[in-house]
Amino acid sequence: MAAIHLEIVTPDRLFFNEDIDSIIVRGIEGDLAILKGRTPIVTPLKIGKIRIFQNGTERVASVTEGYVTAIEDNITIVTDAAEWPEEIDINRAERAKKRAEERLSGKSDMDLYRAEIALKRSINRLETSKYKK
């Protein structure tokens, strides 16, 4: 299949920079597959998984808030954090999940919105880590 170029950038590193066949991302309007020749698109991303298809294999990575631009067969994903399943610190994610749940159930005036996002992030990480080979 014809290749499109994918670049995933986080504040800490250039996470991914290779040619791929296609990709599925979770935009704020729903899941979205991008193939070669797509109309240019810019959209923010939800906390979720991205699935990269490359030479017949599928790779999964978790991303937090970010956005994707696809212009002329160059896809750029800019996100606050991206991880492969192997890189995820499961214990840390579990702790974060517990903490966020406590905050959500407690009556404290803690910023609920923030706790909710933290919960989403940790759940997403835990799910992604199951794809570990």
Place this chain on the structure above:
Amino acid sequence: MAQSTREIKRRIKGIGSTRQITKAMELVSSTKVRKRRIKLEKTRPYYNTVLKSIKEVLKNVNINHPLLQEREVKKSLYITINADRGLAGGYNSNINRLIDNKFKNNKDSISLITVGTKSRDFFKGRNYNILESFVGISEEPEFSDAREIGKLAMDLYIKGEIDEINVVFTEFVSTISYKPQIIKLLPSEKIKKEEGKPSAIVDFEPSPEEVLEYLIPKYVESSIYGALIEASTSEQSARRSAMSAATDNANEIIDELNMVYNRARQSAITMELSEIVAGAEALK
């Protein structure tokens, strides 16, 4: 004479132990510089990509975002990025003086968000209006720190309490050269609508406004993060060269003192000898 040789010896020892400390600090800083530089290289693509995307979006749409509004500047916000610790040569005072010289007689026109104890203490002592100080992040800044600072600044901007956001930091040019800099984040000159045709018909999901709503804060945050990283690299590098200069100076003083010590020792021996000879002469 015996008295003074002992004193010189003691000074040599004292300076020697100071040299040990400065040498150790130099080594510590130089490994830190190396680590920071790797981080710096990795951060630059992120910032550039965000900027590129914003320009791309602005080329295609024409919208008035509250963060892009330009107002008459009555009150400016300066985010000063400095170290928590000293012994870094002129690193801290360069930043502080840059602001102080500019606004010494006009303190009411600016508000400050300070990063690092060094600038907090400096500006507090001079009665500047400090809105918030962040301490303990300048050595190893995280993206979440930048997000917090950015959010604070952008809220104030939207509320209209400030009409300008600037960042003051030390740019890392090379291992021997750092430049204190003031960069204006908002209203930005960099994210103005460029002349030229839209590159292509671009889909914005859900709408251009919402995409921009997301992108502009990202731009501010990533600029602040970039500045934090640049500053921390400069800090370590400044400390390294300050400490290496201190070690060199210590070496020089020790050399000089050794010479003085030897001379004193020699003259003591000569004197003793001539006393013995004179004594033997007298016995004849």
